[in-house]
Amino acid sequence: xxxxxxxxxDREAIERITDHAARFAEVSDxxxxxxxxxxGRMVLNLFYEASTRTRGSFELAAKRLSADVVNFAADGSSxxxxxxxxxxxxxxxxxxxxxxxxxxxxxGTAELVSGWTDAAVINAGDGKHEHxxxxxLDVYTLKRRLGKLDGLGIWIVGDVAxxxxxxxxxxxxxxxxxxxxxxxxxxxxxxxxxxxGCDVRFTLDEVAGADVVYALRMQHERMADAPxxxxxxxxxxxxxxxxxxxxxxxxxxxxxxxxGVELSGGIVDSPQALITAQVQAGxxxxxxxxxxxLSGPRAQAPLPEPQLA
Amino acid sequence: MDSQHKVVLRERDIxxxxxxxxxxxxxxxxxxxxxxxxxxxxxGSFLAERLQPWLAELVSDDVPLGDLxxxxxxxxxxxxxxxxxxxxxxIDFEVTxxxxxxxxxxxxxGRTVRAAIDALFDYGRPERVQLxxxxxxxxxxxxxxxxxxxxNLPTSKxxxxxxxxxxxxxxxxxxxxxxxxxxxx
Amino acid sequence: MSAAPLLSRPSPSADLxxxxxxxxxxxxxxxxxxxxxxxxxxxxxxxxxGTLEAEDVEVVDAQGxxxxxxxxxxxxxxxxxxxxxHKEDLETGTRAAAAGGFAGVIAMPNTDPVVxxxxxxxxxxxxxxREARVPVGFLPAITVGSAGVQLTEMAExxxxxxxxxxxxxxxxxxxxxxxxxxxxxxxxxxVLALHEExxxxxxxxxxxxxxxxxxxxxxxxxSVSESTMVARDAALAAYEHxxxxxxxxxxxxxxxxxxxxxxxxxxxxxxxxxxHLLLCDEQVRGLDSSTKVNPPLAxxxxxxxxxxxxxSGVIDxxxxxxxxxxxxxxxxxxxxxxMGTTGLETAFAVLYTExxxxxxxxxxxxxxxxxxxxxxxELPVHRIAAxxxxxxxxxxxxxxxxxxxxxxxxxxxxxxxxxxxxxxRALLTxxxxxxxxxxxxxxxxxx
Numbered sequence: 047x048x049x050x051x052x053x054x055x056d057r058e059a060i061e062r063i064t065d066h067a068a069r070f071a072e073v074s075d076x077x078x079x080x081x082x083x084x085x086g087r088m089v090l091n092l093f094y095e096a097s098t099r100t101r102g103s104f105e106l107a108a109k110r111l112s113a114d115v116v117n118f119a120a121d122g123s124s125x126x127x128x129x130x131x132x133x134x135x136x137x138x139x140x141x142x143x144x145x146x147x148x149x150x151x152x153x154g155t156a157e158l159v160s161g162w163t164d165a166a167v168i169n170a171g172d173g174k175h176e177h178x179x180x181x182x183l184d185v186y187t188l189k190r191r192l193g194k195l196d197g198l199g200i201w202i203v204g205d206v207a208x209x210x211x212x213x214x215x216x217x218x219x220x221x222x223x224x225x226x227x228x229x230x231x232x233x234x235x236x237x238x239x240x241x242x243g244c245d246v247r248f249t250l251d252e253v254a255g256a257d258v259v260y261a262l263r264m265q266h267e268r269m270a271d272a273p274x275x276x277x278x279x280x281x282x283x284x285x286x287x288x289x290x291x292x293x294x295x296x297x298x299x300x301x302x303x304x305x306g307v308e309l310s311g312g313i314v315d316s317p318q319a320l321i322t323a324q325v326q327a328g329x330x331x332x333x334x335x336x337x338x339x340l341s342g343p344r345a346q347a348p349l350p351e352p353q354l355a
Numbered sequence: 356m357d358s359q360h361k362v363v364l365r366e367r368d369i370x371x372x373x374x375x376x377x378x379x380x381x382x383x384x385x386x387x388x389x390x391x392x393x394x395x396x397x398x399g400s401f402l403a404e405r406l407q408p409w410l411a412e413l414v415s416d417d418v419p420l421g422d423l424x425x426x427x428x429x430x431x432x433x434x435x436x437x438x439x440x441x442x443x444x445x446i447d448f449e450v451t452x453x454x455x456x457x458x459x460x461x462x463x464x465g466r467t468v469r470a471a472i473d474a475l476f477d478y479g480r481p482e483r484v485q486l487x488x489x490x491x492x493x494x495x496x497x498x499x500x501x502x503x504x505x506x507n508l509p510t511s512k513x514x515x516x517x518x519x520x521x522x523x524x525x526x527x528x529x530x531x532x533x534x535x536x537x538x539x540x
Numbered sequence: 541m542s543a544a545p546l547l548s549r550p551s552p553s554a555d556l557x558x559x560x561x562x563x564x565x566x567x568x569x570x571x572x573x574x575x576x577x578x579x580x581x582x583x584x585x586x587x588x589x590g591t592l593e594a595e596d597v598e599v600v601d602a603q604g605x606x607x608x609x610x611x612x613x614x615x616x617x618x619x620x621x622x623x624x625x626h627k628e629d630l631e632t633g634t635r636a637a638a639a640g641g642f643a644g645v646i647a648m649p650n651t652d653p654v655v656x657x658x659x660x661x662x663x664x665x666x667x668x669x670r671e672a673r674v675p676v677g678f679l680p681a682i683t684v685g686s687a688g689v690q691l692t693e694m695a696e697x698x699x700x701x702x703x704x705x706x707x708x709x710x711x712x713x714x715x716x717x718x719x720x721x722x723x724x725x726x727x728x729x730x731v732l733a734l735h736e737e738x739x740x741x742x743x744x745x746x747x748x749x750x751x752x753x754x755x756x757x758x759x760x761x762x763s764v765s766e767s768t769m770v771a772r773d774a775a776l777a778a779y780e781h782x783x784x785x786x787x788x789x790x791x792x793x794x795x796x797x798x799x800x801x802x803x804x805x806x807x808x809x810x811x812x813x814x815x816h817l818l819l820c821d822e823q824v825r826g827l828d829s830s831t832k833v834n835p836p837l838a839x840x841x842x843x844x845x846x847x848x849x850x851x852s853g854v855i856d857x858x859x860x861x862x863x864x865x866x867x868x869x870x871x872x873x874x875x876x877x878x879m880g881t882t883g884l885e886t887a888f889a890v891l892y893t894e895x896x897x898x899x900x901x902x903x904x905x906x907x908x909x910x911x912x913x914x915x916x917x918e919l920p921v922h923r924i925a926a927x928x929x930x931x932x933x934x935x936x937x938x939x940x941x942x943x944x945x946x947x948x949x950x951x952x953x954x955x956x957x958x959x960x961x962x963x964x965r966a967l968l969t970x971x972x973x974x975x976x977x978x979x980x981x982x983x984x985x986x987x
Contacts, residue, residue, distance in 0.1 A: 069424070069443040077450075078477035081427035111427075132871055152873030153758050154827035173875065174757030213757055237760065241751030337427075341438035 066334035084113035090143035094150040107332035181218035196223030204262030364529035372505030381413035389416035390454035399459035419448035428470035450479030460518035465499035543701035546675035551974035553581030561602035565924040581973020610922035611643030615913035616859035623652030636950035641933035643971035650709035656681040674971040704731035722782035736769035767793030774801035790835035792845030811859035829877035857913040864952030939965035
């Protein structure tokens with residue numbers, strides 16, 4: 047069983063994971079914040095992109111469940127010159143990991159890896175394509191705060207073109223019954239995105255109608271292609287600040303935040319921002335994902351069924 | 356109820372058995388601090404809930420009540436076909452240095468109790484852990500022995516023991532059922 | 541042009557009698573059961589079914605079950621010699637061509653090094669004369685290194701056998717350079733075959749820009765990247781009275797641009813590949829790198845426009861753009877994979893299965909479009925008529941097979957149609973008067 051795309055999960059499956067996550071939240075309150083559930087299992091973090099946050103979150107989630115964690119980090123560009131992705135996976139696979147968490151700058155990498163290993167493969171971000179655990183933790187965070195997503199209006203604001211978070215969240219939020227609008231500079235809204243079922247806006251004029259505003263990170267490194275004339279103009283048009291966000295609206299952001307660009311400094315610290323809750327949700331949702339994928343028999347090796355009562 | 360099922364304890368029997376257990380717990384724990392009750396999810400939790408007021412009255416003190424889900428501590432996570440559903444545990448009191456009585460409905464192989472003890476220790480270091488069960492049906496696979504037993508019920512391994520409680524099943528009873536005939540094997 | 545335009549290895553001339561075979565040639569008008577005699581590599585005689593005597597030669601007794609078609613001609617293949625023989629070489633590539641029923645192919649110059657001088661052209665032609673199973677012609681580069689800056693020595697290469705010129709794989713980005721090539725064409729002749737792509741619009745794109753690229757998060761190549769260049773070069777060709785051939789059209793805007801140029805009497809022609817005729821960007825959703833091609837697979841409506849263009853004659857011919865890549869090169873994330881699919885072995889079968897059996901095109905029209913390419917490069921078109929050199933393919937239209945089930949004749953397996961259930965299979969290919977291919981399980985009956 048793998049988690050490659052949020053599209054693989056129906057509403058029921060998403061809810062099963064977020065419900066489990068809610069129960070794992072209790073583990074973090076114990077004196078010993080660790081359970082033995084996945085003792086003896088090995089989780090391999092295969093990261094071709096620097097990502098302290100996501101990798102740390104997966105690592106901690108695995109450790110909270112008593113799994114062993116091995117980190118393989120490589121700079122994408124250096125790997126391109128040397129060992130191929132396939133050879134790397136086959137080599138690492140020789141140690142028989144039970145799960146491989148894959149983060150790479152290339153679309154479809156996790157799916158490709160899943161063809162070369164028996165381990166459960168978890169997509170922790172593949173290029174600009176998908177980031178399913180981020181979508182799950184965002185659904186979880188919203189459910190915790192609002193109970194359900196049905197009927198919510200959610201605006202995803204910013205650099206949609208370069209955002210895997212946007213793609214996974216458009217799908218996940220809609221599947222949970224919300225209505226999604228994407229908004230950003232026309233140069234950063236990909237042609238054809240409305241085929242995913244969302245509305246498209248190029249200004250924040252109607253953002254007051256949103257229940258939730260999900261701001262995306264405006265990546266400085268993308269500015270080399272000059273998709274917008276300047277960050278100053280971007281902020282003037284699209285920054286979520288106290289003036290644009292009313293008190294009843296909820297603010298989310300996948301982090302890390304560029305204060306003063308996509309979000310004003312003040313709004314980040316306001317009570318309506320769920321940004322810290324999202325980080326906490328990341329841990330329990332990833333615990334739930336690992337638990338769901340890794341409990342159950344590893345291979346077909348038949349073992350005697352122990353009785354419990 | 357067909358001939359495959361035999362009711363061995365009825366509502367009144369269960370009531371009496373639990374009341375007796377409450378008395379025994381009080382007698383065996385004369386310490387200044389009352390023991391805490393921790394029921395194992397799910398039916399053990401309801402039994403613990405019933406024991407609590409009786410015990411509190413007998414020891415004239417507050418008796419903390421908790422419940423424990425052992426799904427994360429099971430020793431068969433690797434072999435089950437799917438992930439057991441996890442429920443949140445609730446232990447809202449200080450476990451360390453207290454006597455804890457684990458409450459469950461049926462004691463069989465002892466693996467559940469083993470998991471429960473492991474789970475409990477992640478909340479702290481209890482002074483003492485005791486075990487109360489409504490039914491002990493034998494066939495232990497681990498060196499675990501109950502401190503309080505409602506009824507000893509000799510069974511064959513092929514049989515199933517079902518404890519039904521009002522809160523979940525609408526009736527209080529303990530039933531022995533023959534293993535269902537294997538069809539088409 | 542002094543040198544022979546097409547070259548293949550020396551092979552014994554065929555002597556064959558096809559008995560009671562369904563001869564179909566849209567140009568000579570045959571569409572019925574006949575006996576056909578090939579003597580010393582020449583179509584010696586056609587007669588009513590059962591009338592020709594076997595003169596102690598191999599006899600193919602078709603009993604009306606098989607079709608005899610003029611062998612196909614492909615204006616666009618990559619045979620990878622020199623420098624990339626791990627993908628393909630002249631022998632394996634032409635074996636694949638013969639297996640697909642082709643009796644002539646034109647090889648592109650984007651090899652390593654690029655074929656951009658008379659010396660290099662001479663050396664690949666030498667290899668073709670030694671190894672090629674079917675005749676191969678060459679299009680050397682328009683610009684040195686296909687870098688788009690300086691014209692190659694086109695006149696010398698024309699004397700050395702160049703059919704024309706192409707920077708295929710890359711566009712001639714500079715309009716000024718393109719115009720210069722068109723002006724120089726008046727001296728040297730030869731068709732300029734153009735890969736049309738505005739690289740500033742295509743950017744880092746890896747697939748067609750649209751709903752699928754948006755959903756996958758892949759950088760898209762807009763359709764106008766191709767069509768604006770088609771329109772530009774058609775205008776330049778009109779201005780300079782030049783002759784250009786547009787390679788692998790992929791979007792409806794390009795078909796419209798070609799139609800407009802033809803309507804104005806500009807000397808343009810165009811080709812389309814089987815994959816652009818049959819696949820669209822929806823097929824890329826699975827991220828199978830064999831669907832990564834350049835130009836990219838566009839939308840279903842583009843596909844329909846290409847089929848209509850082929851039917852109407854706006855698009856002159858089918859070309860495979862056979863682009864072999866080694867397995868390890870394609871077994872990488874989609875964005876890293878090189879562009880291209882193989883196509884020689886499946887071209888006829890996929891088009892016959894989907895378009896002819898699907899009721900979209902007539903078989904005779906498909907045969908016409910799969911043979912017309914030779915004429916666009918001033919070469920004789922394969923015909924079935926007495927006195928012609930035998931360029932024939934014996935086709936079992938009822939044969940059912942799965943693409944790639946028994947491996948490939950090509951050295952590479954990156955076929956976008958791999959695994960497809962197909963109808964129609966070449967049993968025997970005669971190229972330039974010699975037997976170039978026999979299907980393994982098909983044995984001729986000697987009398």
